[in-house]
Amino acid sequence: MKLASQAEDFPRWYQDVIAKAELAENGPVRGTMVIRPYGYSLWEAMQSEVDARIKAAGAENAYFPLFIPQSYLEKEAEHVEGFSPELAVVTHGGGKQLEEPVIVRPTSETVINASFAKWVQGHRDLPLLVNQWANVVRWEMRPRIFLRTSEFLWQEGHTAHATQQQARDYAVKILYEVYQDFMEQVLAIPVYVGLKSKFEAFPGAIGSLCCEAMMLDGKALQMATSHELGQNFSRMFNITFLDQNSQEQHVWQTSWGCSTRMVGGLIMVHGDSNGLRVPPVLAPIQVVILIVREGEGVAACAEKLRQELAELLGGNRVRIDDNTDASFGRRSTDWELKGVPLRLELGPRDVAEGVGVLVRRDLAGDKAAAKVAVPLAELPTQIVSTLAQQQQDMLSQATSWRDSRTQEAATPSEAVEIAQTGFARIPWDVIAEQGEESIAAHAVTVRCLQREDGSLPESSDEPNLVALVARSY
RNA sequence: CGGGCUGUGGCGCAGUUUGGUCAGCGCACCUGCUUUGGGAGCAGGGGGUCGCCGGUUCAAAUCCGGCCAGCCCGACCA
Structure with a gap:
């Protein structure tokens, strides 16, 4: 059975790839998904790379409860307003109605900060840098497998700092050193990093930073976010410390996350008419030695190569x-x-x-270039260098695509036009707050704000900012 | 939540207009043999209360009513 055509029916193609590559399928409850072993191995590979970067940034892993008292969510006004429409609420337990309903976490700011309030006493307890790998539930109106499911897997980092500057610096550090680096070096997906408009910011944040990627159908996908929470939660949860001057202060905070949505992004950035293409650094299986048919010495030769490669590449890939x-x-x-x-x-x-035929998946569109016979003795080193080359080529191919789908716009209507096929760059002054609603009428939104040189603004009120607008998932 | 399309073995579909001769096809699956350098061939075989509930009728996959689910486009939303 063939895949649907990527050009003719992109959504169908996306679902075909997920089914035929055995990545995932719908669960019995609307909006839920079963992640199949191969799909989960992609997620595990992402986890391991992201986790290493999180730890390098100084955060430690911990685990907090799935259930949150309803009253916790209600402490932060914008937070509860933002999330209430999509909450799953448990009203019964052990056969009895609960005195206070329990929320299945949509995100864990509230429970985690309740702990932070106990853990932070003095300035020596700061910064407090915690991350958790968990599932969260948001009851979505329109689920799409991997991109927006009612339950999804993610990591969420939560930190507390002594000053606003330290919190802000950390949110930026995570954005660049964990997320952007991971997206580009591992997923081979180039991202625009920027600041969300107030309209698009996380409920409860004073500023939201993000990574935005361009999919092959011209729609944008938010791949990760890093929020500056100011003191909004520390005031509500009384997270205070005594500073060097013995003055009581509220901590400054961040939270940041990336999810199984990235698997969807991987498919929609690197997929082609033959299915998925996984960049080598991420690939759970980097090389498959396909025994065409049995014969004199074939199995032994394959096993010898496998061992040599396992040693060179590390792990069992x-x-x-x-x-x-x-x-x-x-x-x-x-x-x-x-x-x-x-x-x-x-x-x-x-x-x-005395040869093996090496076939590059990333060049599958060009059969002649994709296949090459390599002497057995040279295979291990050749494979190592080819994998490195593929990683580079996939990133530059995706970058060319993204760049070719980014165009300048002078007016909101021009931006809406350009957004039919990709990102439009438009002066933020031209859009302003009211313009944001007018383009939204055309299903086009401001994905992020940047300075003209692509760097991060301090706030959306800075002059001369550029808005990147697009249709999005 | 609004608009459109669709529900028939695991997947993809035909059959519905004109009720009965309707439970069918392709893929997948099982057994055997022959194959294997780009989605193998032949032979035999297993599997479906036709989304659910109710109604009309001697008789319903087919007609009527209600409900549910999936997909697409929106609204909503990290």
Whole structure:
């Protein structure tokens, strides 16, 4: 069965890839998803890379409860207003109606800050840098698998600092050193980093920073966010400390997250007519050694290569496919659907000639360039360098695409026009607050604000800012 | 939540206009043999109260009413 055409029916193509690459399927409750083993392995690879960066930024992992007292959410006015429409509320437990309903967390600012209030006493307790990997629930009107599901997996970081500047600096550090670096170096997805308009900011934040990526259908996807919360939560939850002068102060805070939505972004940035393409740095399986058919010395040769590669590449990211009951064509297309970066075809003919046929998934559109016969002795080093090359090529290909889909606009109506196919860059003064609603009528929104040189503004009131507007998921 | 489309074995569909001769096709699955360098072939086989509930009728996948679910476009939303 063929995939739907990416050009003719993008949403259908997206769902076909998810089904045929065995990434995920719908769960029994509307908006929920079952993440299948291969899809989950992609998520685990993302987790491990993001987690390493979070730890490098100094945060530690912890775990907080799934259930939150309703009263906690109500402490921060904007926060509760922003989230109430999409809350799942537990009213019964143990066969009895609960005295106070319990919220299934849509995000954990409130429970975590209740703990922070106990943990922070003096300035020596700061900064407090905590992260958790968890599931959250937001009852979405219009779910789309991976992009917006009622339950999704993510990490959420929560921090407390002694000064506003320290909090702000940390939110920026996370944005660049964790998120942007991960998106570009691991996912090979270029992102615009910027500040959300007040209209688009997180409920309860004084400023929201974000990474925005461009999908192959010309729609934007928010890949991660990092919020500056000011003292909004510390005042409500009484998170105070004694500073060096023995004065009681409220802490300054941040929160930041990225989710399983990134799997959707990966598909929509790198997918092609043959399925998914996974960048090598992320790939749970980087190389599949496909035994074309059994024969003299083929299995032994494959196993020897696998061991050499496992050592060179680290981890266990080389797979041997010796399922010769299935045809060569079937197995080739299946691995292509899953997006494994490199396939090494090995059969009796190759072994006799002392070569292996190396096939690059990222070039699958160009069969001649994609396949090359490499002497067995050179294969391990050649594979290592090819993987590195593929990673680079995928990032530059995605960057060219994104850049070609970013155009200047002078008026809101021009921006709406350009946003039909990508990002429009327009002076923020021209949009202003009321313009934001007028473009919203055309399903186009301000994705983020940047300075002219692409750097982060201090606030949306700064002069000469540029707004990046687009249709979005 | 509004508009449109669709619900028939795991997936994709035909059949509904004109009620009965209707439970069918392709893929997938199982068994055997032959195959294997780009989605294998032949033979045999298993699996579906036709989304759910009710109604009309001698008779409903098919007609009527209600409900539910999925998808797309919006509204909403990180």
